Amino acid sequence: MPVVEYKVPENIDAAVSMLSNTQLSTKVMAGGTDLIIQSRAQSSDPLVVVDVKHIDSMMAAVIVDGGLNLGPSMSCAQFTARHDIKAIYPGLVEAAYLIGSTQVQGRSSIGGNLCNASPAADTIPALIANGAECVIQGPQGERIVAAEDFVTGVGQNCMAQGELLTRIQIAAPQANTSDAYLRFIPRTEMDIAVAGAAVSVTLDADGTCTAARVSIGAVATTALLVPDAAKALIGTKLDEAALAAAAAAATAASKPISDRRGTVEFRRHVVGVLTRRAAVIAAERAKEK
């Protein structure tokens, strides 16, 4: 990729203007842990790179009224070190913590993970399970898209050229709500999810599940929200039958492919196992709140 220009805007408006006022292809760069590798692989047209790491709001995370306002380009290392965030969304934090290695986490961001739109991206199911909203700024102004609608295909998202993901916001969870994310890889780290599942559950005082969201990754072209799996949990005490039904719903919703990382049968089975296990962990966490 011949990078013909490398720009470092200091605010969102400047970034959006750089992204939209040019005839050349443009790419936002956050950590660059996807972008740089992809540009090496495909020598394409001249490119303008807009590095957003100098925009303060893109790099910060604040808890507002018990919910999260996340600058999408904050490094995973900074994000996962935030105990205040982990206390509310432990599953999202553990998803971010799974990305790459210590070195990679020094750069990689949740926004980059989301925009890159890999079917196996680890934070996307956790964002979806938490009902995250994506705030997008373009030349025409701001719009908000639900996390489950943000990714539209393998490597594709809903943003047009010139648009920038400026914020990821998650509303304050109800009382006794928590989440968990699990992925399956054959090794312990530095691998790509063969399947992933994020579950968020809300329990009432006697431990009955009153609300749930289940999202699965790496088993379809995009991470999927699985309402049937959530339904299987809601109204139950997450007993064996409910967990089995949730697992079956996740398996049923998955549409994986066979490739060097796993077969269709394996992925369908394992995504159910992960869904069940994530539900159990999320419920334990919710009880402790």
Added chain:
Amino acid sequence: MSEAKQYKYIGTRSIRPDGYDKVTGRANYGADMSLPGMIWGKILRSPHAHAKIKSIDTTKAEALAGVLAVASYADFPSVADEVVASGEGSSNLLDLANNILAKDKVLYHGHAILAIGARTAAIAEQALGLVEIEYEVLKPVLDVNDAMAADAPVLHENMFTQGLAETPTKASNIAARQEFKMGDIEVGFAEADIIVERDFYTPTVHQGYIEPHACTASYDQDGQSMVWCSTQGHFDVRTSTAKLLNLNLNRLKVIASEIGGGFGGKTTVYLEPVALILSRKSGRPVKMIMDRDDVFKASGPGSATRNWVKIGAKKDGTITAMQALLHYEAGAFKGSPVMMGCMTAFTPYAVPNMYVEGYDVVVNKPKVAAYRAPGAPQAEYAAEMVVNEIADKLGIDPIDLRLKNAAKEGTQTIYGPKLKAVGLVECLEAAKNSPHYQAALKENQGRGVAAGFWFNVGGQSSVTLNMNPDGTGTIVEGSPDIGGSRASMQLMAAEELGMPAENLKPIIGDTENVAFSAGTGGSRTTFATGMAVIEAAQDVVRQLKERSAAVWNLTADQIEYQEGETFSGDNRMTVAEICAGAERTGGQITGRGNINARGAGPSFAVHLCDVEVDRDTGKVDVLRYTAVQDAGKAIHPSYVEGQLQGGAAQGIGWALNEEYVYSADGHMENAGFLDYRIPLASDLPMIDAIIVEVPNPFHPFGVRGVGESGIIPPLAATAYAVSQAIGLPITDLPCSPPNVLKVIQDNA
């Protein structure tokens, strides 16, 4: 024998002399050499697994500005149909040439076809895209079973199976058959109370050395040429390259760079002859480096195999007969290590009746190369799995069963000689007494035990030990140091000379400043090159005595030498004094050691592995691992432990997740470390290494090679642990989650 002897230097954990350069990044590896005027060579590789090359048109590529040379098979002078020895194996020169640059047929995805030299790597890359090639695509064969089928597409029209009673007249993919036997297995099986037989599969695996192949070559107008490369044997690079390009050996200097791993994979040539051709044609030095994709697709992995083993035993655990039928993939050209498989499969056992038959089969995959104890892990995997199953079925402890049948000094091997002093029994006892073996297991956990045998080799090594006027010395050896052997050379010379190791600097000479030395392979370097070092040191001592005798007007036999000093009566001189005065006693002192080492001592290994299996996902966690091995004498215990641990790590990877994944049309789909899954540090527990020392009577210090045996037992130790954890037999590697889950589900 060295058992009782106390040593001052050997057996210590000295700081490795190459350590500082490596940790500070100063060490120069294969890709680190650049020369003035240098250009870049890039290789065009086959997109097909099996195809005839109908035509090649390089006109457009050659017209591109910056392109300076093109190399193809036609640039080899007529190559003879002869065999050259290299590393632990040998290759046919025609096949070697054909593998380096395909002649008229491509035989695997990634097979090199031609190379382009250009001013920059980018131009070379661009020029490759302008080459026009017409192929006639053929059906590939990717498995021994398919390759041996009567109607299989044939890779080589001129390949007729060797080793049959009658050589067939129809070409096939079966390059050779061999058999080894002793006693009478029919009698043996008739005596048995229990017989177990099973089929096993092991996939194609790669050594996974971290440093890709790389070289810089220059061919001068006066016909002198130079290659700098990452290799396990620069003399072997010289031999093969000189033969391929028809050069006298004194016209080609090969310099071994520091090497970032080889494990057998760097005992042959891929780039070096091509770089020299490009250099000759362009008049420029040429650098070529493989990327990881090239390394996986087009260097030499380890054979995939399909092996069948049958073993019979009496109720008391006495094994009465052992039989195996081995099929090894050679890759695109004949020459798998199946013979080594035949020779090693049952060698840990003293059993009178054995029969092993092996087939060497070509398939549309890269030509295999040596991989740590080449051929042994696959065959011994099958054998050890069945031995474990027999122990289980008889209710006998697997170590006890092995002790009952263990090979020892005097045991007749299937391949000819009787074993000399070996340490299998000692290894088994050490394993049995280890805290690991005593530890209890929990639910979903299992333990596997396996033994491993490897011959180790000796061969030619040359060393000169140049003493400096201040009494320090430089050890010039010809064996590339992959696993810390320089430290061992230093310690052995220090022991012999009775002077501090840091006063002796070991270096790897190029092919011009030390005489021929076989490569670093076959676990030979510390043993054989070590013997040459000892001999050179003794030669120095002899001369130190002569010089002292001259000064004191005595004869050399009146002089004693100890701890860096000569003495006779009241006369004493230090090495430094003798060397400082050498000017007056006949010039400086050089010790020489040129040997063809015999008496390599086999190294037996016994490993213990505990795993836990997640029954819902098939995922295997290695909980605890112990590697016991006979080192003869551990010259540098840390590097011996390193070899034991490294062998175990690679073998665990082989057992758990490593495999070449091919599409139906023969494309390798996981040519990278993301999807070719070697174990990460976090995947493995600390591997406990237990060094057993049963001295090799044929080495002055008792050394045996330790580099290879350690990769043999992990396959069965790990896979058997998995089968114990799930309570079901495992036969096929790898024990990857999908494979293990399938075994569990199929038996649910």
